[in-house]
Amino acid sequence: MLVLDANDxxxxxxxxxxxxxxxxxxxxxxxxxVYSIALRYSGDPAAAMDIAQESFLKVLGAIREFRADAGFExxxxxxxxxxxxxxxRRGRRMMPCLGDLIEAVAAHSETxxxxxxxxxxxxxxxxxxxxxxxxxxxxxxxxxxxxxSYEEIARILGCSAGTVASRLNRAHKIxxxxxxxxxxxxxxx
Amino acid sequence: xxxxxxxxxxxxxxxxxxxPEELWERVRNPGVVGKKKSVPMSGNAARVGACAxxxxxxxxxxxxxxxxxxxxxxxxxAWVKTQAGIDVPLRARxxxxxxxxxxxxxxxxEIAYRVGGRDGRLRVDGRHAGSSAKVFTWxxxxxxxxxxxxTPEDLKxxxxxxxxx
Numbered sequence: 448m449l450v451l452d453a454n455d456x457x458x459x460x461x462x463x464x465x466x467x468x469x470x471x472x473x474x475x476x477x478x479x480x481v482y483s484i485a486l487r488y489s490g491d492p493a494a495a496m497d498i499a500q501e502s503f504l505k506v507l508g509a510i511r512e513f514r515a516d517a518g519f520e521x522x523x524x525x526x527x528x529x530x531x532x533x534x535x536r537r538g539r540r541m542m543p544c545l546g547d548l549i550e551a552v553a554a555h556s557e558t559x560x561x562x563x564x565x566x567x568x569x570x571x572x573x574x575x576x577x578x579x580x581x582x583x584x585x586x587x588x589x590x591x592x593x594x595x596s597y598e599e600i601a602r603i604l605g606c607s608a609g610t611v612a613s614r615l616n617r618a619h620k621i622x623x624x625x626x627x628x629x630x631x632x633x634x635x636x
Numbered sequence: 637x638x639x640x641x642x643x644x645x646x647x648x649x650x651x652x653x654x655x656p657e658e659l660w661e662r663v664r665n666p667g668v669v670g671k672k673k674s675v676p677m678s679g680n681a682a683r684v685g686a687c688a689x690x691x692x693x694x695x696x697x698x699x700x701x702x703x704x705x706x707x708x709x710x711x712x713x714a715w716v717k718t719q720a721g722i723d724v725p726l727r728a729r730x731x732x733x734x735x736x737x738x739x740x741x742x743x744x745x746e747i748a749y750r751v752g753g754r755d756g757r758l759r760v761d762g763r764h765a766g767s768s769a770k771v772f773t774w775x776x777x778x779x780x781x782x783x784x785x786x787t788p789e790d791l792k793x794x795x796x797x798x799x800x801x
Contacts, residue, residue: 496659
């Protein structure tokens, strides 16, 4: 899964030669993946844009150092993961607040309370995930947003598959408790 | 492998989403901050919006107009190069220095860092002093230092004036 095909290699080599069109191709191929990880990790679209932007700038700045025999996707994942963790370490906002409040207050047809309650329900799972400890949250995002195996996650995070399993297990325990109100609804779906 | 009852919920709710179109613009022009879509406002909403705008404007004025927050030398270098056309040869792991980010305004770049918990700034002015010279100026202990080089590459060598290779 994390292997380059011939076209990817050509695009990356063109990027390494400074071809801006090739970088656009690379961006288009991976933008959804990068943005989704950032969004699912941060729980905030504005933060996700910052993280995705930073990630691609890092890719642009470091693409010449990328070795063709290494896995590009794994390399890209590591950049995104580190950017997410750096972003949080720098104390940036990781959960929606002011933006949601403004949108809620701006609603015409609903009361502020109804609007906030509906937004709360829609974002419930995202918010619960966003409150997990960073290491567990990243494993959850790579597992459920990207569908990666324990081994692939372990390679990206630089830890063992056992550590991945342990973090996921701890995250599951927290999520099971916090999502318990959905159990009946899921069973009926 | 045993599957928890909530795993399909997670997979659905955390599924991949499409990146906003403006992302490319932000990558292409890193100094540009994306605009949020406008929402029809009335009454209190307009007041809250106005307060938020004033707050954001004040933050923008205080924190910096065109800035990057990053501790990554490679990212800062790429950003500075894109913004100012100056290739500042930051080391990959500058010992004892924590990079904080960069700002660019009026032709000058300012790279923020911390040493021993104290703030520091490296200011780089891209204006040419001579026909093809690059001039780099900074202040330290009450003095203003200026490095003048024919090319950005010469900076690496020029740094040896005070620093070990």
